[in-house]
Amino acid sequence: MNLTFSSVLISLLAASMVIIIIMIYLRVEESNNWFKVKYIFFIVLFVIARLLIPVELPITYTLKSKVVLPSLFFLLRKEVFIIFSQSITVANFIVIICFLIALLKIMKLVRRYNKLKKIMYKNLTSYDELKPYIDETKNVHVASTPAIFSPVTIGIISPHILIPHGRYTAEELRFIISHELQHVKNRDNMLKLVIEIIVCFYWWFPLIYFFRGAVNILIELRVDSQVTNNMEPEDVLSYLAALVSVKEKALFINKNIDPLFSNFTYYENKLLLRRSKRLLSGNISNQFQFFIFPIICCLLLVPFVIVEPYKADESISSDTFFIDKEVDNYILKDKDNIFHLIISGKDVGQIDDPHDISVKKLKIIEER
Numbered sequence: 001m002n003l004t005f006s007s008v009l010i011s012l013l014a015a016s017m018v019i020i021i022i023m024i025y026l027r028v029e030e031s032n033n034w035f036k037v038k039y040i041f042f043i044v045l046f047v048i049a050r051l052l053i054p055v056e057l058p059i060t061y062t063l064k065s066k067v068v069l070p071s072l073f074f075l076l077r078k079e080v081f082i083i084f085s086q087s088i089t090v091a092n093f094i095v096i097i098c099f100l101i102a103l104l105k106i107m108k109l110v111r112r113y114n115k116l117k118k119i120m121y122k123n124l125t126s127y128d129e130l131k132p133y134i135d136e137t138k139n140v141h142v143a144s145t146p147a148i149f150s151p152v153t154i155g156i157i158s159p160h161i162l163i164p165h166g167r168y169t170a171e172e173l174r175f176i177i178s179h180e181l182q183h184v185k186n187r188d189n190m191l192k193l194v195i196e197i198i199v200c201f202y203w204w205f206p207l208i209y210f211f212r213g214a215v216n217i218l219i220e221l222r223v224d225s226q227v228t229n230n231m232e233p234e235d236v237l238s239y240l241a242a243l244v245s246v247k248e249k250a251l252f253i254n255k256n257i258d259p260l261f262s263n264f265t266y267y268e269n270k271l272l273l274r275r276s277k278r279l280l281s282g283n284i285s286n287q288f289q290f291f292i293f294p295i296i297c298c299l300l301l302v303p304f305v306i307v308e309p310y311k312a313d314e315s316i317s318s319d320t321f322f323i324d325k326e327v328d329n330y331i332l333k334d335k336d337n338i339f340h341l342i343i344s345g346k347d348v349g350q351i352d353d354p355h356d357i358s359v360k361k362l363k364i365i366e367e368r
Contacts, residue, residue, distance in 0.1 A: 011054035069309035
């Protein structure tokens with residue numbers, strides 16, 4: 001498996017198509033009844049895999065580009081400058097700049113993560129009344145902190161569910177814990193961290209920022225679906241009421257809450273409205289389920305396709321000529337009506353059709 005410009009390009013094209021599909025799914029209200037969120041998550045994982053490992057597979061079908069890629073590759077191979085007797089091409093320069101910026105962004109991400117953990121872990125107090133809801137053998141802890149204004153789960157190896165103390169009813173706390181434990185079970189914080197790392201490396205790819213936002217929305221929709229899956233209709237309404245209540249009790253957005261962590265009421269109003277509509281929409285329509293499987297099949301085939309710039313066979317190109325109209329090139333028709341190709345004043349061979357597309361612009365001179 002090779003990492004090449006062509007493999008990165010086809011990975012970006014595939015990812016772009018999938019991200020656009022996800023964006024349409026999230027923007028169209030009727031999509032609440034199209035597909036189950038778990039199917040959309042499958043294609044999300046496809047995007048993550050292709051962006052993390054944008055390599056050529058051992059078995060691929062190659063498509064030849066005769067216009068765009070040859071011109072692009074020609075530009076990328078141009079020399080920019082020389083360092084220590086080493087030629088630096090346009091492609092080398094772009095890769096170096098992208099890598100350095102990605103490295104800086106990863107350092108900034110690590111610093112941001114550690115800073116947020118310090119803020120949130122400050123002044124933690126035990127939340128004893130919630131211990132019955134927590135299985136401590138699974139290394140999940142619950143605590144209260146004044147540093148937040150809405151429930152949030154932080155940490156990956158040893159997750160902590162943090163809750164503002166004394167703000168919620170017993171029923172709201174039950175729903176909050178169920179929701180946050182589902183985030184832990186899904187390893188959503190790990191998924192968010194992977195997405196952030198991908199954003200660091202693909203900072204120059206505009207759609208990656210839409211993808212990050214879409215994944216955060218899908219994470220919350222999936223957890224809502226999982227938590228309410230076996231609930232009675234009246235319990236679903238109570239869960240929805242808890243979402244709204246917790247949102248209202250967070251009187252203002254807590255700037256310490258970060259997309260790296262899982263939040264019970266992810267603070268965007270549009271998302272809360274979307275979650276509410278999905279919870280109230282009922283069953284998923286079966287008529288749309290058949291469309292998701294062809295999409296998934298096509299996605300599985302994409303890694304086996306690669307696009308390369310067209311390049312002539314060297315055994316053939318060694319006997320070819322570049323024809324420049326500005327020099328002494330023409331077709332000579334002798335007395336026996338045989339056509340000769342004259343390149344730079346030299347007879348390089350006979351041709352059968354002087355009107356062929358490759359030589360039709362050359363003038364024809366008759367031998368006297």
